[in-house]
Amino acid sequence: MQPLGTSRRDPAPSRAAYRIQRLWLTPMFRTILRAGTPAFLILGAGFWFLSDAARVENLAMRVSELRQSIEHRPEFMVNLMRIENVSDEVAEDIREVTAVDFPVSSFDLDLAEMRGRIEELDAVAGAELVVRRGGVLEVTVHERMPAIVWRSRDALELLDETGHRVAALDHRTDRADLALIAGDGADQAVPEALALLATAGPIADRVRGLLRIGERRWDLMLDRDQRIMLPENDAIAALERVLALNEINELLARDLVAIDMRDGRRPTLRLGEAAVEFFKQITTNPTGDDA
């Protein structure tokens, strides 16, 4: 016998099932569901998390703690600073300006900024900072070499070949090996001064120094209070001319106060007092008579 009341299920899909299947077969819908839903969930979770300030703060704190614990591992700690290529007092100055409290994490060292501060020192031309293995901060310094002594209005200073200040000097005699320049603005023209001094090599034993006049030209000071007044332009050529005259006529050995080279066409001589007298005598009485 046939059991009653068990009608077979309708094989047809319901309208809803049919529509859902059609929707699911729509490529656009599938793309949105596959890519859009995870993106939406992630964004939503992110926003939900960020919506509470305390939670965010907690997270930030944890992150910074973690960061610190990594930064303060012994592998990253710097324990001492080694300064190379430099005299003790400059090294002392460097330690002073960098002012690092060792031990410190290498993450906390701002090497570029430290280098800037070290290079601000007058005695330092350049510096290289490297953190070496074993926690050593190595500072390699290129020191400024003094090339000349400058007597300014209030102090005696050492300058390097570019005119940059290196250090103060107590007595001229401390660095008797260096030449002396003086006058306002003399430090602005140190390269020219050095060139002039090199040119003046043949009379080096007589040179006492260079004097900057009016911040524009040089006077070469010799002993016996003689001076060679050099022009603003082509000072070296003018000096060479004087040296040539000296070689032929022994000009500088004579009783002269100054050789004025400022007029480019001819040198002008200023005679000493005795020479002036003698000159007057021979011009008023050319025959040499005492009458």
Next chain:
Amino acid sequence: MTELFQTQRAMRNQRQAAMQRGIVAILDIGTSKIACLVLRFDGVANAPLGEGIGSMAGQSRFRVAGVATTRSRGVRFGEIDRMEETERAIRTAVQAAQKMANVRVDHVIACFSGARPRSYGLTGSVDLHEGGVSEHDIARVLAACDVPDYGADRQVIHALPVNFALDHRSGLSDPRGQIGNRLSVDMHMLTVDESAIENLLYCIKRCDLELAGIASSSYASGVSSLVEDEQELGAACIEFGGGSTGISIFIRKHLIYCDAVRMGGAHITSDISQGLQVPLAMAERIKTFYGGIEATGMDDREMIDISSDTGDWEHDRREVSRAELIGVMRPRVEEILEEVRARLDGAGFEHLPSQRVVLTGGGSQIPGLDGLAGRILGRQVRLGKPLRIQGLPQAATGPAFSSAVGLGLHAAHPQDECWDFEIPTDRYAGRSLKRAVKWFRENW
């Protein structure tokens, strides 16, 4: 006539638009089953070309991506009878086919066998103004056909020019560019009951689909079952369906006659059910397993078990011989074939140069049908299976699928390019001039 022109144009455009999308579903709504094929149109990439390959090779423009069949419900005589039920059945078929194809289908081309198709032959002729025949002249002559009064409750689903004649020369399939004075056309037009189309439209709309085309399944099965030379020389395709038997006659690759006998396999089943006192499901079962047309001595001894579950011992333990079953089936098949013969005679089939008859459809699988059909129809009869198309599973290649396959071929290779020609401008101009005059009258 302009209305016919415009509706045919609209149908063509609708189908072209659907095919542009690349995915079209074919829905064969029969009395016994609903078949859904999902076709993927991917261009003419692998269409074979060369000598001897005809236009039917257009089938390779598409491949079948999904197939589903379901038992039909709520359909009688090939017409939708209970919409709710039919809608469910359509939904089942479409969903399964979509699932197999893994793609969503929006456009459906449907066919049904019933709705009392009626064929009309139309003629029209125009004088040619300037010597040669232009596309414009073809459009003009198509528009000049005088349409018979086919009734207000009927609708044209198929209208194609079959033959063009230029002066005294007939039999032109494409008269464009030829010289003459008078162009005339023979057109075939098929009408069906409007209510059937409206019901179908409603069901398909309820399934969230869009109807992109409609055809008679008699025509569709003729397209798929007749081979090319049969279509060319003249042949009739008889489709044994569940609720109706379709007849279509082709010549020179055009449909010239289409009709349907409102009897089919379902009537044979109900005859068996009544004659042998068995439920319909069992009648269907023994019809398909043991059915036949010609009884032999062997069939008297072959007993068919028709046991049931009523509780009456005598009733439950019955057996019938296969000869008895054949005795029930044969008169009905004869009746159908007689009716078909009457229709063919009425259509003047005997005047065709070739009188090949092809039997197809699910009912054509009855053993011995070709012999009986040969005797009754008196012609060369063969059994036809649908053309093989790419991607169609083996289970769907039988004669029961000839209309579904044919509809796919029809969609891929419609013969209605002529409706693309511009609507005749003289009518256009006259109408717009009238409208302009009307506008002036109303406004000044």
